[in-house]
Amino acid sequence: MIESLRERLNERPEGLSKAKENGAKVVGYFCPYIPVEMIHAAGLIPIRLMFGGEGEAAEAGEQYLGPGSCPYARACLGYRALGENPYYSSIDALCVASTCDSMKRVQDYWQYYFKVPVFSIGIPRTYDRFRMRPHALVYLEKEFELLRDRLESWSGTRITEKRLKASIRLYNSIRLRMREIYEPSADGSPKIGWSDAFEISEMGFLLPPSEFLAEIQRIHERLHSTGTAKEKAERGARPADGNKPRLMIYGSNVCLGDRKVIDIIERAGGNIVADAVCTGSKFWRKDVSTGGNPVKALAERYISNINCPFMMDMGRRISYVAKVARENRVDGLIYYNLRYCESYRGELRLFEEALKKEMKIPLLLIETEYSPSDVGTITTKVEAFLEMIRGV
Amino acid sequence: MTFEISELVARFAGVDIGSTTAKAVVMDEEGSIKCCILPIGARSVEAGEKALKAALDDPNNNTNDVRYVVATGYGRVLAPFANETVTEITCHALGAWHVMPATRTVVDLGGQDAKAISLDQNGKVIDFVINDKCAAGTGRFLEFAAKLVLDVPLEEMGALSLTATAPVKISSTCTVFAQTEIVSLLAYGAKKEDILAGLHRGIAKRVGALAKHVGVKPIVLMTGGVSKNIGVRKALEEELGIKVVVPESMDPQLIGALGASLIARNHALRERPSVG
Numbered sequence: 001m002i003e004s005l006r007e008r009l010n011e012r013p014e015g016l017s018k019a020k021e022n023g024a025k026v027v028g029y030f031c032p033y034i035p036v037e038m039i040h041a042a043g044l045i046p047i048r049l050m051f052g053g054e055g056e057a058a059e060a061g062e063q064y065l066g067p068g069s070c071p072y073a074r075a076c077l078g079y080r081a082l083g084e085n086p087y088y089s090s091i092d093a094l095c096v097a098s099t100c101d102s103m104k105r106v107q108d109y110w111q112y113y114f115k116v117p118v119f120s121i122g123i124p125r126t127y128d129r130f131r132m133r134p135h136a137l138v139y140l141e142k143e144f145e146l147l148r149d150r151l152e153s154w155s156g157t158r159i160t161e162k163r164l165k166a167s168i169r170l171y172n173s174i175r176l177r178m179r180e181i182y183e184p185s186a187d188g189s190p191k192i193g194w195s196d197a198f199e200i201s202e203m204g205f206l207l208p209p210s211e212f213l214a215e216i217q218r219i220h221e222r223l224h225s226t227g228t229a230k231e232k233a234e235r236g237a238r239p240a241d242g243n244k245p246r247l248m249i250y251g252s253n254v255c256l257g258d259r260k261v262i263d264i265i266e267r268a269g270g271n272i273v274a275d276a277v278c279t280g281s282k283f284w285r286k287d288v289s290t291g292g293n294p295v296k297a298l299a300e301r302y303i304s305n306i307n308c309p310f311m312m313d314m315g316r317r318i319s320y321v322a323k324v325a326r327e328n329r330v331d332g333l334i335y336y337n338l339r340y341c342e343s344y345r346g347e348l349r350l351f352e353e354a355l356k357k358e359m360k361i362p363l364l365l366i367e368t369e370y371s372p373s374d375v376g377t378i379t380t381k382v383e384a385f386l387e388m389i390r391g392v
Numbered sequence: 393m394t395f396e397i398s399e400l401v402a403r404f405a406g407v408d409i410g411s412t413t414a415k416a417v418v419m420d421e422e423g424s425i426k427c428c429i430l431p432i433g434a435r436s437v438e439a440g441e442k443a444l445k446a447a448l449d450d451p452n453n454n455t456n457d458v459r460y461v462v463a464t465g466y467g468r469v470l471a472p473f474a475n476e477t478v479t480e481i482t483c484h485a486l487g488a489w490h491v492m493p494a495t496r497t498v499v500d501l502g503g504q505d506a507k508a509i510s511l512d513q514n515g516k517v518i519d520f521v522i523n524d525k526c527a528a529g530t531g532r533f534l535e536f537a538a539k540l541v542l543d544v545p546l547e548e549m550g551a552l553s554l555t556a557t558a559p560v561k562i563s564s565t566c567t568v569f570a571q572t573e574i575v576s577l578l579a580y581g582a583k584k585e586d587i588l589a590g591l592h593r594g595i596a597k598r599v600g601a602l603a604k605h606v607g608v609k610p611i612v613l614m615t616g617g618v619s620k621n622i623g624v625r626k627a628l629e630e631e632l633g634i635k636v637v638v639p640e641s642m643d644p645q646l647i648g649a650l651g652a653s654l655i656a657r658n659h660a661l662r663e664r665p666s667v668g
Contacts, residue, residue: 380466388518
C-alpha cells in the first residue's frame with residue numbers, strides 16, 4: 001500500500017540535491033506551528049526536520065546542549081553536526097517557532113555554528129479554555145506578516161496573495177486526503193492501520209507537496225474501492241486487531257526513525273489507533289480558510305489547532321485528547337514523554353487526573369530517550385498496562 | 393479437548409525470575425503450596441528451572457502432573473518451560489490479594505526495581521508505577537552498602553538501624569554517590585546504626601513517592617526481599633503515615649511467584665472446564 005511512497009522517499013535526497021543544483025533553496029522547520037504554505041509560496045522547498053531515535057545523533061548534539069536536555073533538540077543539532085543525514089545537510093535557512101527553551105537553543109546554535117539564517121516567529125500563549133484571546137491572534141498575524149516579508153526578501157520571490165492562496169489550497173487538499181485515509185469507515189472499521197497512516201504523514205513532511213498529494217490520492221482511491229475481506233486485510237485494517245486493547249499515543253515528537261516505543265507496544269499486543277503527538281494528526285486535522293486575507297487565515301488556523309503543552313491551555317488540550325480518544329473508542333492512553341521534556345512531563349499529574357475524570361481510561365507514562373537500554377523496563381510497563389486493561 | 397484425569401493431583405507452577413533471585417511456587421488443585429527461592433547467578437533462566445524443580449520436590453523427578461507454568465519477572469521472556477508469561481505487576485497484585493484479600497496497595501522492593509500497585513477487591517490492578525532503569529534505592533543498593541561499606545550482615549541491618557539515636561541524612565540513593573557519602577560520614581565519626589537509619593529513610597522516601605503516585609489505600613502490603621528489613625518497613629510507615637504490613641503466611645519474596653501460580657491454575661482450569 002505505501003511501498004510506492006517509500007520508494008519516493010528513498011529517491012528524495014537525490015531529487016533534493018538536483019533541485020539545489022538548479023538553484024532551489026531549502027528551508028527547514030521543526031514544529032507544527034510553522035505555516036509551511038508560506039515557505040512553499042515563496043518558491044522554497046520546505047523540509048520538516050523530524051528525524052530521531054538515533055542515539056548517535058543525540059550524542060553528537062551534546063557538544064552544544066547538555067546531556068540533560070531534550071533528546072530531540074540534541075538530535076536536531078547532532079544530525080547537522082554529523083553531516084550524514086541528507087535532509088539536515090541540505091538546509092539553507094531555518095524557520096523556527098519560539099516555543100520551548102530547547103527549541104530556542106536549537107535555533108541559536110544553528111545560526112551561530114552552522115551559519116544558517118533563521119527566521120523566527122513568536123507564538124503567543126492562548127490561555128483561555130473556551131475562547132481565543134483576540135489580541136493573541138493579532139500578534140500571530142503580525143508575526144506571519146513578518147515571516148512573509150523576510151522570506152520574500154531572502155528568496156527574491158514575492159509572496160502574492162494569489163500564490164499564497166494557491167499554496168493554501170494545495171496543503172488543504174493534502175489535509176483532506178489525509179483525514180479521509182485516516183478516519184474510520186462509516187461502519188467504524190479502520191481503512192488503514194494507524195502505524196501506516198502515521199508513516200504516510202511523516203513522509204509528507206519530506207516529499208514535494210504536489211507529488212505527495214498524487215501519491216495519497218492513489219492510496220485514497222484504493223482504500224475506497226470496494227474489495228474482499230482479504231484485500232481489506234492487505235490494505236492494513238487487520239481483523240485480528242479486533243480484540244486487542246485500543247490505545248492512543250499522546251506526547252512529544254514521535255520522530256521518523258524513533259520506532260522503539262511503537263514497536264514495543266505492537267509486539268506486546270497493543271493496537272495504537274490514534275495519536276496526538278507533534279508529528280501526527282495535528283498537521284491534517286484542520287484546513288486553512290481560503291476566503292479573505294490569507295495571512296490572517298493562516299494565523300487563525302495555526303493558533304487554535306496545535307495542541308502544544310507549551311502554548312495551549314491544558315483544559316482545551318485535554319478536551320481535544322478526550323474527543324479524539326472517544327471518537328476512536330480508546331481503552332488506554334500512552335503518555336509518551338521524551339525524557340527532560342518538562343513541557344509534557346510537568347503537567348502529567350493534572351492531565352492524568354482530568355483524563356480519568358473525563359474519560360475513565362487509564363494512562364501509562366513512558367519516559368525515554370534515544371537509547372535501547374530501557375527496552376526491558378518499557379516492555380514490562382506496556383505489558384502490565386495491557387494486562388490491566390484486558391485482564392489475564 | 394478430552395482429558396484423562398490421572399490419579400495424581402494436578403499441579404500448577406509460577407516461576408518468578410528476578411534480578412537477584414529465582415522463586416518458584418507450585419500449587420495443587422486444593423491450593424496447597426510448595427516453594428523454593430534460589431540466588432540467580434549469571435544464568436537466570438537456569439536458576440528459574442532449578443527453583444521450579446526444587447519446588448516440585450519429586451524424588452523421581454516426575455513432573456507429568458504439572459499442567460501449566462506461568463513465568464514472570466525480568467527473566468520471564470526467556471523461560472522455555474513456561475506455557476505463558478505474565479508481568480510481575482499483575483502477578484504481585486494477585487499474589488498479594490491471595491495472601492491478604494483486603495490489600496489495596498502493594499509496595500514491592502526487589503533486587504533492582506521498586507514498584508507500587510493499587511488493586512481492587514478482586515485483586516485486579518487499577519494503577520501501577522515502576523521505578524526507572526537505575527537500581528537506586530533498591531535491594532542491590534542496600535546489599536552493597538551493608539556488606540561492602542558498613543560491614544553489617546544483611547539480615548542484621550534492619551534491627552540495627554532501629555537502635556539509631558541520631559539518624560543521618562543521606563541525600564543520595566545512587567549507589568556510587570551514596571558510597572562516597574557514607575565513607576565521608578564514617579570518617580566524621582557517624583555511627584553505623586545512624587547511617588543505616590539514614591539509608592532506610594532515603595529508600596522509604598523514594599518508594600513512598602511511588603506509592604503516593606498510585607494512591608495509598610489501606611491495607612498496604614509490602615513484598616519483595618527488602619520487605620524483610622524491619623528498618624525500611626518502619627521508615628516507610630513513617631513516610632506514608634500508615635501501617636505497612638508484610639505477608640505472614642508466606643515469605644514476602646514469593647508473592648510474585650504465588651500470583652503466577654494462581655494464574656497458571658486459572659488458565660489450566662479454564663482450558664479444562666469439565667473438571668473442578
